[in-house]
Amino acid sequence: MSGWRVALLYNLKANVPLGAGAPEDALAEYDTVETVQGLENALRAGGHQVIPLEADETLLDTIRRAAPDICFNIAEGLRGDAREAQVPALLEMLGIPYTASQVLAHALSLDKAATKRLWRDVGLPTAPFQVFQRGDEPLLPGLAFPLFVKPVREGSGMGINSRSVVEDEQALRQQVRWVIRTYRQPALVEAFLGGREFTVGLIGNTLAPGERPPTALYDERGFHTFPLLEIDVSPVAEAGGLYTSHVKSDLPLAPNYLCPAPVDEALAQELRRLAVAAFQAIGALDVARVDFRLGGDGRPYLLEINTLPGLNPTYSDIVIAARAEGMSYTELVNEILNLAAKRYELT
Numbered sequence: 369m370s371g372w373r374v375a376l377l378y379n380l381k382a383n384v385p386l387g388a389g390a391p392e393d394a395l396a397e398y399d400t401v402e403t404v405q406g407l408e409n410a411l412r413a414g415g416h417q418v419i420p421l422e423a424d425e426t427l428l429d430t431i432r433r434a435a436p437d438i439c440f441n442i443a444e445g446l447r448g449d450a451r452e453a454q455v456p457a458l459l460e461m462l463g464i465p466y467t468a469s470q471v472l473a474h475a476l477s478l479d480k481a482a483t484k485r486l487w488r489d490v491g492l493p494t495a496p497f498q499v500f501q502r503g504d505e506p507l508l509p510g511l512a513f514p515l516f517v518k519p520v521r522e523g524s525g526m527g528i529n530s531r532s533v534v535e536d537e538q539a540l541r542q543q544v545r546w547v548i549r550t551y552r553q554p555a556l557v558e559a560f561l562g563g564r565e566f567t568v569g570l571i572g573n574t575l576a577p578g579e580r581p582p583t584a585l586y587d588e589r590g591f592h593t594f595p596l597l598e599i600d601v602s603p604v605a606e607a608g609g610l611y612t613s614h615v616k617s618d619l620p621l622a623p624n625y626l627c628p629a630p631v632d633e634a635l636a637q638e639l640r641r642l643a644v645a646a647f648q649a650i651g652a653l654d655v656a657r658v659d660f661r662l663g664g665d666g667r668p669y670l671l672e673i674n675t676l677p678g679l680n681p682t683y684s685d686i687v688i689a690a691r692a693e694g695m696s697y698t699e700l701v702n703e704i705l706n707l708a709a710k711r712y713e714l715t
């Protein structure tokens with residue numbers, strides 16, 4: 369491999385336009401200068417020329433001028449029901465290669481209900497749920513309190529707070545209406561999962577018949593799962609045991625991150641297996657992070673998949689997990705780039 373021209377596409381928090389009445393955690397998903405700088409350094413260290421570009425309306429012009437060989441895409445997108453798919457859609461139109469998932473997988477993964485329907489369809493475990501468009505729909509008979517309420521398509525813990533766990537009808541209606549009004553989207557209500565919380569970072573792609581894994585890092589299916597990361601939020605009393613947007617954005621170093629998580633081999637294997645299956649079910653590419661919680665029955669349930677997992681060089685979950693097995697940030701970033709380059713046959 370020799371150096372490529374890599375356009376680094378991002379949406380910096382500072383440049384995101386906020387509409388009137390935007391919720392207080394509206395910027396939680398967007399990128400920090402530290403992350404963009406970290407990625408730039410990592411790609412340079414990989415021998416590439418890096419062209420950093422803000423992924424706003426100017427991108428249509430700047431990307432054509434930059435004429436990159438490939439893009440490293442972390443852009444969250446500015447608006448709409450499938451914002452994470454916005455930049456990939458533009459790059460598809462222009463025929464420019466880019467890292468990570470394509471349009472449909474990003475659109476699906478942003479919509480937790482759509483993802484859960486798909487997983488349910490292929491027999492993967494995810495908590496029973498209901499989507500509330502209005503707030504006054506009758507609760508489905510299969511759903512029993514306590515329940516958990518969250519926006520159907522946000523990330524970074526947005527819209528998740530101490531009132532997200534609801535014990536009765538009144539609290540449910542109140543939180544559902546708050547989510548719909550504040551985030552201007554349906555509320556997802558699902559069974560509350562009271563057990564331990566894990567996240568599994570993975571890189572790789574499904575192999576074609578007869579295709580060999582890219583390197584010895586990848587298993588015979590073409591994937592590499594990082595050590596399980598357990599997130600223990602108990603040190604943050606105000607978070608009520610939940611990994612909220614306040615904890616994720618303001619107190620990222622406060623939870624105990626246990627990596628590798630202290631679990632028995634059978635559970636570890638099951639979580640890794642489910643993470644790969646969840647990734648394949650939505651047709652994700654190159655990289656993702658899959659979140660789980662254990663239910664009262666002690667079994668793991670899929671919460672969601674992040675097809676644009678945070679890549680902060682210090683505290684993002686997948687970065688912590690890679691580091692735990694000795695993979696540096698530079699290696700992780702270049703591994704993702706190389707997976708995409710291989711798909712586009714750039715190598």
Ligand SMILES: Nc1ncnc2c1ncn2[C@@H]1O[C@H](COP(=O)(O)OP(=O)(O)OP(=O)(O)O)[C@@H](O)[C@H]1O
Pocket residue numbers: 495516518522523524525526528558559560561562565609610611612616659661671672674
């Ligand atoms: N059904 C549930 N039962 C218990 N806790 C839950 C449930 N759903 C979500 N949570 C808690 O809320 C947190 C955030 O939920 P989730 O991962 O679905 O949202 P997110 O905001 O998209 O997260 P990310 O930052 O990973 O993008 C979880 O990490 C977990 O602590």
Ligand SMILES: [Mg+2]
Pocket residue numbers: 524525659671672
């Ligand atoms: Mg999550």
